[in-house]
Amino acid sequence: MTSSAATAAQPAGRKSGASRKVDIGRYTLLIVLLLIVVITAIGNPRFLSVNNLLNILFQVSALGIVAAGQTILLIAGGLDLSVGAALSVAGLATALTIMHTGSAVLGILAGVAAGTLIGAINGMLVSTNRATPFIITLGTMTFLQGVAILMSGGSPINGTGALFDVFGLGDFLRVPWPVYAMILAIAVMFLILRFTTLGRYAFAIGGNEEAARLSGIPVRRIKIALYALSGLFVGVAGVILTGVLDSGLPSMGTGYELRAIAAVVIGGTPLIGGRGSVIGTLGGVLLLGLVSNSMNLLGVGANFQSAVLGLIITAAVLLQKKA
Incomplete structure (x- = not known):
């Protein structure tokens, strides 16, 4: 921990033992997934x-x-189940703006703004502490799924012009532009977690929210900022996915909430909060991609792939619970 509040949040006697157990669980799962890749x-x-x-x-x-x-x-001890539905709304906002204005720049701004606004609203709701983040974002997920259908009329919004040329077809040194965007997002989050006050406060709140509050951290404002930041990332992902697909779809974000959580947990960030690494998350994302691709090459059906993803999430959580 880099914050004094974060350090105080963890009892000295159990930190090292818990860390060792979590690491053992994490590496066991990673080894199994890597074996699948090798095979x-x-x-x-x-x-x-x-x-x-x-x-x-x-x-x-x-x-x-x-x-x-x-x-x-x-x-920070939070969770957002609405990221998939928010991605759909952000993507549709992008596609609709481009359709009505013909401007890819305005479309990008609309998508990022929609994601950030949704995240900030989630943060305001979660920060009231009237219900758990799971329940609150489950509700906003359902609401946003309806909003996405209303925005699109249940049909794709086709044609994104320059956005498709960049994210759907463009590359630099044979590497597609969306890959560069992912690397930039990981780098930005790494810097936030490692070197900013917001990152230090996130660790402190996740370690012990009450201790963080008593140490003077404005917990409510920080939670809103964290959810807004996550929403901004979702908005960017929505813009990119819309460009890749050359259309906005009401269901384009379906499943992203579970896969994102799986990637984070596989990467070693516990659901109870207090510690974690975005570099580990990148490893989890890549492993999920490798496993999915390996099943495609082996001719495994989409339904069975969903079952495998569910098993991976369950195993990751259970192995961490041993701590």
Whole structure:
């Protein structure tokens, strides 16, 4: 911990033992997932080709951005189940703005603003402490799913022009632009967690919220800021995914909430908060992408892939609960 409040939040006697147990659980799961990757590479030489690896990075880029925002929430002891629905709303806001104005720049601003606003509203609701973040964001998720259908009329909003040219078709040195966006998002979150007051406060609140409050940290304002920051990341992911698909879809964010949580937890950030790393989250995102791609190459159906994702999430949580 870099904050005195964060340090005080953890009893000295149990910190090292708990950390060791969490690490053992995390590495056990990572080893199992890596074994799946190795087996696939042996069975299909195309798996580790440069083109396939770039394709995996391209496919997980939006997820990586969403998971980066989710990381700081879990570190602070929070959670946001509405990120998938918020991504859909942000993407639709982008597509509708481009359709009515013809401006990709205005579309990007609309999408990012929509995501940030949704995150800030979630933060205001969570900071009241009238219910758990799980229940509150479950409610906003359901509400936003309805909003997405109303915005789109239940149909895709097609045609994003320059946005598709950049994020759907563009690349630099053979690396697609969405991959650069994911790397930038991870880097920004790393800097926030490592070097800013907001990052230190997130660790302190996740370690012991009451101790953080008593030490003078404005917990309510920090929670709003954290959720708004996560919403900004979701908005960026929505813009990028809209460009990749060349359309806004009311269901484009479906499943992102579970996959983002899975990536963060696999990366070693516990659901109880207090510690974590966005670099670990990146590892979780890449492993999920590798596993998904390996199942595609092995001809595993989409429904079975969902079952595997559920098992991965369950295993990650149970292994951490041993702490």
